Amino acid sequence: MLLYVAVGLLVHLVFFASIFDIYFTSPLVHGMTPRFTPLPPPAxxxxxxxxxxxxxxxxxxxxxxxxxxxxxxxxxxxxxxxxxxxxxxxxxxxxxxxxxxxxxxxxxxxxxxxxxxxxxxxxxxxxxxxxxxxxxxxxxxxxxxxxxxxxxxxxxxxxxxxxxxxxxxxxxxxxxxxxxxxxxxxxxxxxxxxxxxxxxxxxxxxxxxxxxxxxxxxxxxxxxxxxxxxxxxxxxxxxxxxxxxxxxxxxxxxxxxxxxxxxxxxxxxxxxxxxxxxxxxxxxxxxxxxxxxxxxxxxxxxxxxxxxxxxxxxxxxxxxxxxxxxxxxxxxxxxxxxxxxxxxxxxxxxTSDLFKAESMFTNAVQILEQFKVKMTQKKEATLSFLFTPFKSLSDTKQANILRKARYYIKQKKYDEAVSLCRELIDLALRGLAYYHTYDRLFLASNVVLGFVGWISYASLLIIKSHCNLTRGVSSEAKNPGRLLPCTFVAIGLFVAFLLLIQACPWTYYVYCLLPLPIWYAVLREIPVIQGFVTLLLTFRPRCFLGYLLLFILGVEVLVLSFFYRYMLTAGLVAFAAWPLITPLWTRAKRTSLSWILFCLLLAVFPLLPVVGREPDIFLVVGAGLLVLLLSLFVVTSVIKRNDSFINEELVLHLLQMLSIVLSVCVAYGTHKSLLEKQGLPLLNQIVSWTILASSFVTPLLSPPVLFDRLFSILLSSMSTYLLLSTGYEALFPLVLSCLMFVWIHMEQETLQQSVVSCKQKVSTIQLACNTDVTQCRDLYLDDIRRAFFLVFFLVTAFFGTGNIASVNSFDPSSVYCFLTVFSPFKMGALIMWKILIPFVLVMCAFEAVQLTTQLSSKSLFLMVINISDIMALHFFFLIKDYGSWLDIGTSISHYVIVMSMTIFMVFLNCLAQMLTTKKLSLCGRPKSHVT
Structure with missing residues (x-):
């Protein structure tokens, strides 16, 4: 599993980096001669x-x-x-x-x-x-x-x-x-x-x-x-x-x-x-x-x-x-x-018309020189039979336009000269863009080839882990011999040779050669592919088509949510109806009602403005008070559950409640101080950084029992999130966490209806065990739904309050409790952590879902990555290099967001495992828990 995660992370890092070589490369070239207007300037x-x-x-x-x-x-x-x-x-x-x-x-x-x-x-x-x-x-x-x-x-x-x-x-x-x-x-x-x-x-x-x-x-x-x-x-x-x-x-x-x-x-x-x-x-x-x-x-x-x-x-x-x-x-x-x-x-x-014409002529020559250098560089780095020049501006046409423009200037036809120079500039700029994006299609094709290969390989791994599809397949089919690896090695050497003689950058080797080992791994599983095709032929076509269409619809809703946030609302409303069309409604009515309530509450957030809201400190204070009320309820249950009134768990909850109180006070005090133009109080700043630092440690002090640990993570996250909030978004993690708690219960209830038995109660499940339960049970279609739920909740965590706008559109107001002096990297790191907090809450809940459903973490994680990769491939095809800059920037940022989310998922999964399974004991004394 560890090796697979490392390889998968490396592959996705390459896919992520490819966008910078394809779309974000420097337009600069060097070697041009400086040009200036050969007339006395007016200033x-x-x-x-x-x-x-x-x-x-x-x-x-x-x-x-x-x-x-x-x-x-x-x-x-x-x-x-x-x-x-x-x-x-x-x-x-x-x-x-x-x-x-x-x-x-x-x-x-x-x-x-x-x-x-x-x-x-x-x-x-x-x-x-x-x-x-x-x-x-x-x-x-x-x-x-x-x-x-x-x-x-x-x-x-x-x-x-x-x-x-x-x-x-x-x-x-x-x-x-x-x-x-x-x-x-x-x-x-x-x-x-x-x-x-x-x-x-x-x-x-x-x-x-x-x-x-x-x-x-x-x-x-x-x-x-x-x-x-x-x-x-x-x-x-x-x-x-x-x-x-x-x-x-x-x-x-x-x-x-x-x-x-x-x-x-x-x-x-x-x-x-x-x-x-x-x-x-x-x-x-x-x-x-x-x-x-x-x-x-x-x-x-x-x-x-x-x-x-x-x-x-x-x-x-x-x-x-x-x-x-x-x-x-x-x-x-x-x-x-x-x-x-x-x-x-x-x-x-x-100025004089002559000065205008000469200036425009100089402008044209200066831009044309960039075009010539760019063309020469690309021509020298490409095999002659593969090079396709920019036909709209040949050497002959360049000379003709320059000669004609100079003739117009001599004839004092200055307007004609200016117009002709504009035409030359337009052609040169188009030519610059042509050579700047010359390799774009070639590189993009290789990245897409690698993407499709990776998705196929990950799908085969899932199928292979849970279905014995190679039964009856001959040993020759299972072991194709040396022909397949030799073929791929020969192709790799040929591609590397072509890149070498063209003096291509080293990154080109990565993009062009990476698909080869991926597709080799796919083709090695031909027996699995054959077995899967045979299995599909025995499956009811109508049922299979229904599941496929439902899956495609779900992915399209996720893709559309990047353009229209209200699609998240539509998805959450659909989620709310899930218990009503399953036996869950009759089996666990109270849990189902809670699921419907919190789905509908969370569905409100995507309808609120992404950014542009005025700061409302009272909503932040209100969110803090709601967390405190919830904490009081939990503390009461802890006191009832334990014989001893004073214990480590209770003390920890009280300290976290104190942290919430301090966060509310600091947020309110800072807002008031800045409103009165008195600056950020030093004490508020110290308390804010202290709360932030402690939020990484306090969850590890709680007992590794599912409910207790998840609630401790919520309190620690909320104490920091309140400090980073300016309005209604302070309520978002609270509602999201409540839905996550209900989700865990709902998944356990679904298991009661299946062949899998689950005897433990959610409140007593231990999280300390981090073993892969591949052999516990086979894979079911319901597990695809669980993987889709996770991806949907992660996208909701990202866009639910418009936090992404804080990354794309710098707004420092949310970090004023920590610092007010301009520091782009510190402020950026704090805003990024604010965005990651809902992610962490969802991933921690997913860890619990994996444990309660007794499913292989590897298989479920592979499904999640596959859904994300299908979305990323979708956005890769939607990338634009034309139209308005808003369209171009949006199309590229969508791909970057999905790829970042996929890569972050690996780190977040590790972080979630650490937060949910590790235990720090006070005074070096381990504490046992009854299960």
């Missing part, structure tokens, strides 16, 4: 303001009194510059957003996990190409672009990371710090000749990163007064900085200003996904080289914002976030970032 310097987490609608809209929150910005829009919406890509996080704006490409999603403060991959950026860059703001962002500054021309000034405190009294200080330091910088420069000479050079950038709005959004939500006041503060300071810069340079008209954001934010204070509130950010440009406002009578957009913002008469020009980098490069005359895929919005330029 000598540029000031880039990035308001982290600023939504477009919150900046542009009027408040309830009809006044603008940002009067200076509105004045710029109406009198001085161009404006619009900058459309970001997923993931809508700070790092990818800044890379897109300053480097001009959309960073590989996996790079966010590889490095937060530094570059996991080397890339060129606008700041690398400047003569000098000065930047102020968060150390997390500034460090990304300062790393590898060989020219000693990028200067950074950042505050301490501990200043990024979501619970601080006034987080606008993060922005005032930046503005104050910029003003001091220009004031000091007047008396510093060396600095003054640098500031009077051309090709310089000032980068101001403003984190206050993002922090206020997380802490108080974007609809709050704090968020709006922070926007007003930034607007006021923008005006002062513009005045300071103009005064310093004698109003020479050579400064360009750009104000934008890296990402937006949902109404509930999170970001990371593809909601329009997260992907729509403001973009305002004014100053040197920027076109003045254009009055229009009407303009059409897919949204109705213009009328709401009262800006319908000023031309709105939307751009993609990556377009900001080439725009800034053109304004100050530096080479375009080498890996930029942005397109200059020439309509925003207030």
């Amino acid at each position: 000598k310097r540029l000031m880039l303001f990035v308001a982290d987490g600023l939504r477009a609608d919150k900046l542009y809209e009027l408040d309830e009194d009809g006044n603008s929150r940002a009067p200076f910005v509105r004045t710029v829009i109406m009198n001085e510059g161009s404006w619009g919406i900058s459309h970001t890509h997923v993931p809508t996080e700070s790092r990818p957003g800044h890379v897109a704006m300053i480097a001009g490409f959309y960073e590989d999603v996996s790079a966010v996990a590889k490095g937060w403060k530094e570059n996991p991959v080397e890339f060129d950026s606008l700041l690398n190409e400047t003569r000098y860059t000065w930047s102020w703001g968060s150390p997390d962002i500034l460090a990304m672009f300062a790393k590898g500054d060989s020219g000693n021309h990028i200067f950074t000034d950042s505050y301490d990371a501990s200043s990024e405190d979501f619970g601080a009294h006034d987080v606008t200080k993060l922005d005032t710090w930046v503005f104050d330091h910029v003003k001091e910088f220009f004031h000091a420069a007047r008396n510093n000749q060396s600095l003054l000479s640098k500031l009077n050079e051309d090709k310089i950038v000032f980068f101001l990163h403003l984190l206050g709005i993002d922090t206020n959004g997380h802490a108080h939500r974007p609809t709050s007064r704090e968020y709006s006041d922070n926007i007003k503060l930034v607007d006021k300071e923008l005006k002062e900085i513009e005045s300071t810069v103009k005064d310093f340079y004698g109003n020479d008209g050579k400064t360009a200003f750009i104000f934008t954001a890296d990402h937006g934010m949902t109404d509930w204070g999170s970001h990371g996904a593809g909601h329009p509130l997260e992907t729509c950010t403001p973009f305002i440009a004014w100053g040197a080289g920027i076109r003045l406002p254009q009055k229009v009578s009407a303009q059409k957009f897919d949204d109705s914002y213009l009328q709401e913002w009262k800006l319908e008469n000023w031309k709105r020009q939307d751009i993609n976030q990556a377009d900001v980098a080439p725009l800034m490069a053109a304004l100050i005359g530096v080479p375009f970032p080498l890996n930029s895929v942005g397109i200059i919005p020439v309509d925003m330029l207030n």
